Amino acid sequence: MIKRGLTLACLGLLVLAVSTPWATSQQDGAVPKYNEAPPAKGSTLPPILGKEQLWGNNAQYPFQSHAYELAAKFPAVLHQQPCYCYCDRGMGHSSLHSCFEGIHGAQCSVCLKELYYSYSMNKRGKTATQIRQGIIKGDWKQVDLQTAASIN
Numbered sequence: 001m002i003k004r005g006l007t008l009a010c011l012g013l014l015v016l017a018v019s020t021p022w023a024t025s026q027q028d029g030a031v032p033k034y035n036e037a038p039p040a041k042g043s044t045l046p047p048i049l050g051k052e053q054l055w056g057n058n059a060q061y062p063f064q065s066h067a068y069e070l071a072a073k074f075p076a077v078l079h080q081q082p083c084y085c086y087c088d089r090g091m092g093h094s095s096l097h098s099c100f101e102g103i104h105g106a107q108c109s110v111c112l113k114e115l116y117y118s119y120s121m122n123k124r125g126k127t128a129t130q131i132r133q134g135i136i137k138g139d140w141k142q143v144d145l146q147t148a149a150s151i152n
Helices: 002-027 062-071 109-123 128-137
Strands: none
Touching: 062 109, 109 128
16 A cells, blocks of 8 residues: 555646656746748758648648648748747647658647648738747737638
8 A cells, every 4th residue: 555655646746856857947927949040041941841741630620731732831930939839848839840751730729829820920911030929929929810711
């Protein structure tokens, strides 16, 4: 009985230790990782996953595959944006661009909303820095994913 109690206590401490940095980062207003500048001349970013590579739950709604189509149009801007699902901590992502290099972006409403917000602001002529300021303020939260697939 004591052994079982100690095991549960150790497990509880382990969960607390692992989750504390994530919870603290959200509470203290820390901005997730991003790049302040576009990629250096001559360097290339990892490719955005092609929308045709999405299937099943990752292509269940039109806004999922459409997001990948849009992401491929402005990768350098996405490279300069943080992602407030905090995937930089759990998945090692370095920016919003990272979310769309694989299927994570299709599965996460935060990533999708930030992508559509960034694309809309980019189309309006906003700089990557201005877009980032809007993301940090939370302007992306107003994006309606059900109508987002009509954005071109």
